[in-house]
Amino acid sequence: MINPETDRVLITGAAGAIGTALRAGLRGTWRHLRLTDVRPVADLANNEEAVIADIADRAALDGMMRDVRAVVHLAGMIGHYTLEDLFRVNARGLFDVFESARLAGVERIIFASSNHAFGCYPITETVSPALPPRPDSLYGVFKVWGEVMLQNYYDRHAIRSVSLRIGTYRSKPIDQRSLATWLSPRDVVHLVDVSLRHPDPGCLIVNGYSNNTRLKTRDPNWATLGYQPRDDAENFRDVLRVRGVDVDGPDREEWEWPEHGGSHARAPEHPPR
Numbered sequence: 001m002i003n004p005e006t007d008r009v010l011i012t013g014a015a016g017a018i019g020t021a022l023r024a025g026l027r028g029t030w031r032h033l034r035l036t037d038v039r040p041v042a043d044l045a046n047n048e049e050a051v052i053a054d055i056a057d058r059a060a061l062d063g064m065m066r067d068v069r070a071v072v073h074l075a076g077m078i079g080h081y082t083l084e085d086l087f088r089v090n091a092r093g094l095f096d097v098f099e100s101a102r103l104a105g106v107e108r109i110i111f112a113s114s115n116h117a118f119g120c121y122p123i124t125e126t127v128s129p130a131l132p133p134r135p136d137s138l139y140g141v142f143k144v145w146g147e148v149m150l151q152n153y154y155d156r157h158a159i160r161s162v163s164l165r166i167g168t169y170r171s172k173p174i175d176q177r178s179l180a181t182w183l184s185p186r187d188v189v190h191l192v193d194v195s196l197r198h199p200d201p202g203c204l205i206v207n208g209y210s211n212n213t214r215l216k217t218r219d220p221n222w223a224t225l226g227y228q229p230r231d232d233a234e235n236f237r238d239v240l241r242v243r244g245v246d247v248d249g250p251d252r253e254e255w256e257w258p259e260h261g262g263s264h265a266r267a268p269e270h271p272p273r
């Protein structure tokens with residue numbers, strides 16, 4: 001177990017959307033937070049310190065790992081990026097974060113993976129993390145690579161980890177697919193909190209979703225971890241309907257996108273190869 005009172009936790013990508021939610025939700029109970037991002041991290045609380053650096057800067061990474069017991073690795077390219085960005089940040093940067101953590105004696109890594117790690121499964125199929133990955137994009141391929149790296153770190157170096165296959169992280173659901181894949185700010189905070197506190201998660205992969213009525217996943221690892229999400233995208237059904245979203249299709253198992261990965265699984269490969 002990582003102790004919220006005494007242990008230092010490093011959050012990479014702390015200036016981003018999920019990092020900002022985690023800071024707000026964790027800083028009341030986690031006494032020693034070190035935050036890093038290539039962008040400025042705003043409004044530091046007394047128990048937060050920030051290191052502004054690119055994760056491509058290995059010397060900076062090695063410095064910020066000092067006295068750190070757990071790393072929450074969020075930094076990464078998401079949305080618009082080139083192939084070079086993807087290799088530099090989501091592959092090499094990820095390697096350097098994990099390797100720097102290992103050499104510094106970090107005991108636990110929480111990794112922001114993605115549901116694009118299994119995005120090619122048909123949405124009509126209820127899937128679990130026990131199934132083989134079926135990434136829907138290069139972005140998803142690199143997330144799987146991060147998960148596999150952590151299996152190696154567990155088997156060879158006994159570093160405990162939880163890879164979070166995050167669905168659609170937003171303050172509210174945004175489209176039909178997110179009726180199944182939404183992860184709320186409150187639930188992501190809870191998910192990271194239990195991932196840090198668990199006495200021994202081994203090397204675990206969990207789906208990062210809220211308690212959505214229309215979940216198309218089944219995840220026994222939620223119980224293993226003690227993750228009990230409280231939010232449900234279904235409560236936003238009327239709001240989505242007013243915005244023109246076909247919220248009734250899923251009642252008939254008719255989804256706009258036939259795969260778990262949504263548009264990622266059908267759109268032209270991005271970045272182009």
Ligand SMILES: NC(=O)c1ccc[n+]([C@@H]2O[C@H](COP(=O)([O-])OP(=O)(O)OC[C@H]3O[C@@H](n4cnc5c(N)ncnc54)[C@H](O)[C@@H]3O)[C@@H](O)[C@H]2O)c1
Nearest residue numbers: 013015016017018038054055074075076112114166168169
């Ligand atoms: N938001 C989602 O729905 C979602 C879904 C699945 C997975 N994820 C994963 O969760 C993580 C966080 O996502 P987010 O929504 O907060 O994204 P975000 O873009 O808001 O945050 C990512 C942060 O990483 C930082 N970053 C990027 N390149 C960097 C570099 N070279 N060095 C240091 N920092 C760098 C950015 O400045 C940014 O603050 C990402 O790894 C993403 O792939 C997010």
